[in-house]
Amino acid sequence: MGELRWAVTSWRLAAAMWTRAAFSYRVSFVLLSLASLLITGLDFVVLVLMFRHTDRLGGWSLPEIGLLYGTSGFAIGMADFLVGTVDGLGERIRTGALDVLLIRPAPALSMVCAERFTLRRLARPAQTLAVLGWSLQALPVAWSWDKVLLLIVMLLCGTVIFAALFVGLSATQFWWGEARELQNAATYGGATLLQYPPTIFAKDLLLGATFGVPLAFVNWLPALHILGRPDPLGLPPAFRFASPLAAGLSVLAAGLAWRAGLRAYRGTGS
Amino acid sequence: MAQAVGLYLAIARGAFRRYSTYRMATFSGAFTNSVFGVILAATFLALWRARPGLGGYDTAQAVTYIWVSQALLAVVAAWGGGFQDDVQARFRSGDIAIDLYRPVDFQGWWLANDLGRAAFQLLLRGGVPLTVGVLFFHARLPHSALTWPLFLVSVLLAVVVSFGLRFLVSLLGFWLQDSEGVRAITVVVSMFLSGMLLPLALFPPALGTAARALPWAAMVQVPCDVFLERHPGRGVADQLAFQLLWAVVLFGAGRLALRLAARKVVVQGG
Numbered sequence: 001m002g003e004l005r006w007a008v009t010s011w012r013l014a015a016a017m018w019t020r021a022a023f024s025y026r027v028s029f030v031l032l033s034l035a036s037l038l039i040t041g042l043d044f045v046v047l048v049l050m051f052r053h054t055d056r057l058g059g060w061s062l063p064e065i066g067l068l069y070g071t072s073g074f075a076i077g078m079a080d081f082l083v084g085t086v087d088g089l090g091e092r093i094r095t096g097a098l099d100v101l102l103i104r105p106a107p108a109l110s111m112v113c114a115e116r117f118t119l120r121r122l123a124r125p126a127q128t129l130a131v132l133g134w135s136l137q138a139l140p141v142a143w144s145w146d147k148v149l150l151l152i153v154m155l156l157c158g159t160v161i162f163a164a165l166f167v168g169l170s171a172t173q174f175w176w177g178e179a180r181e182l183q184n185a186a187t188y189g190g191a192t193l194l195q196y197p198p199t200i201f202a203k204d205l206l207l208g209a210t211f212g213v214p215l216a217f218v219n220w221l222p223a224l225h226i227l228g229r230p231d232p233l234g235l236p237p238a239f240r241f242a243s244p245l246a247a248g249l250s251v252l253a254a255g256l257a258w259r260a261g262l263r264a265y266r267g268t269g270s
Numbered sequence: 271m272a273q274a275v276g277l278y279l280a281i282a283r284g285a286f287r288r289y290s291t292y293r294m295a296t297f298s299g300a301f302t303n304s305v306f307g308v309i310l311a312a313t314f315l316a317l318w319r320a321r322p323g324l325g326g327y328d329t330a331q332a333v334t335y336i337w338v339s340q341a342l343l344a345v346v347a348a349w350g351g352g353f354q355d356d357v358q359a360r361f362r363s364g365d366i367a368i369d370l371y372r373p374v375d376f377q378g379w380w381l382a383n384d385l386g387r388a389a390f391q392l393l394l395r396g397g398v399p400l401t402v403g404v405l406f407f408h409a410r411l412p413h414s415a416l417t418w419p420l421f422l423v424s425v426l427l428a429v430v431v432s433f434g435l436r437f438l439v440s441l442l443g444f445w446l447q448d449s450e451g452v453r454a455i456t457v458v459v460s461m462f463l464s465g466m467l468l469p470l471a472l473f474p475p476a477l478g479t480a481a482r483a484l485p486w487a488a489m490v491q492v493p494c495d496v497f498l499e500r501h502p503g504r505g506v507a508d509q510l511a512f513q514l515l516w517a518v519v520l521f522g523a524g525r526l527a528l529r530l531a532a533r534k535v536v537v538q539g540g
Contacts, residue, residue: 025450031451031452031454035458039454039457052472052474053317053320053321057317057320058316176294176298177294180298185306189309196309
């Protein structure tokens, strides 16, 4: 437990340092924050433009898709905010910068995750929460305690699942070098996948997103319960409430991958 | 003259070879483009199922649009990057002053460099997603054999237009300490107005008309339409002329800006 607290403290200190550094280029900081807000909003603009031409996509309405968009975007946004820069691992291995981190008296994972930390990455969670808020008031859902609870669980567990994907898949870079984009396919690709209703995708893809990479637990499955929709895969209803279990298993797998990677790592000696 | 051509070819070849050494990065990039292609093609299929013939594209053309635009993403550097990263690093280190003394034209040097990069990326990051699209999504290949060389010319012009835009942004580094913020804003504009996210025909009419006249349309929308054989006969010539016009205008603007910028450079002695 003390070890975990030390890991969190190291992350916080490094993050504070990077925040101070970012403020020294003030114009860039403001422009970058503005750009982050606009970029993360673009994919919703695309959705709105699509709905200018139709009122249903895969049988789902815009507020329903807004629920998916808001929960998926918030989860990946928070995960990216907390641990996103772990994807730069390959570059750090190539330049030898990782060796410098390893001799510091702080956990390497905390250091790598806090690297180039910036508050502007809160733009995505902020923008997606706004969409989520809009969709919640536009949805004709009769809210009961189980649905409210499930919404909170979605946001929390979704963040944990995406964070685990960031860390676990970045660990492959210990072996493959600059394979950063492979990880992007699951994280950013996954977040894009989850913004759309499951009904428009092929069954194999849905199976892969449920049992291969646990993406469906981020929002698809719990959202089916909230919206009272049938599951296109016909899975047992228990799956809709299994997000905490999926999140726990993801963290476990990511931790194992990271440890194995660190053990396999040989420094450049530079 | 022959000497100059030989020099620029050597620069381009060097950039081509440099990018070909990032094997894992290129492979994972092509994989990620393909994953996004699968997700976005499914969303387009759902939209065109609801509205067949939307924007004048039949369903096969709409799906192909996704695969061609994914294939172009890295080639035309819709997210920015390419030579921009190198120039930015040279601003930071001060090496940019040395570049201006070289007996090679500064703008020509970086254009040749960027064309070499684009040529390599066209092979893999262009070829892989397009092959996946044809094999698994029945993407529509050009019916006329003549379309292939026209498409290649259109891609070449698209890269030059993209270079012209990125060059102007990079030159801001002479005036701003850090052009990172401006660069981020231009990414928003380029993703949206190039047709990368959605064909411009699906935009609200006024915005669509404006976007089609702006240089960003020359980066993705035009080469996609050439590939899809949307403008038979003379129409293709008009499209290529539109690209050529912007390529020349932007290259000229870059030249002018460079002359102004070079006057600003103060080399610190020592």
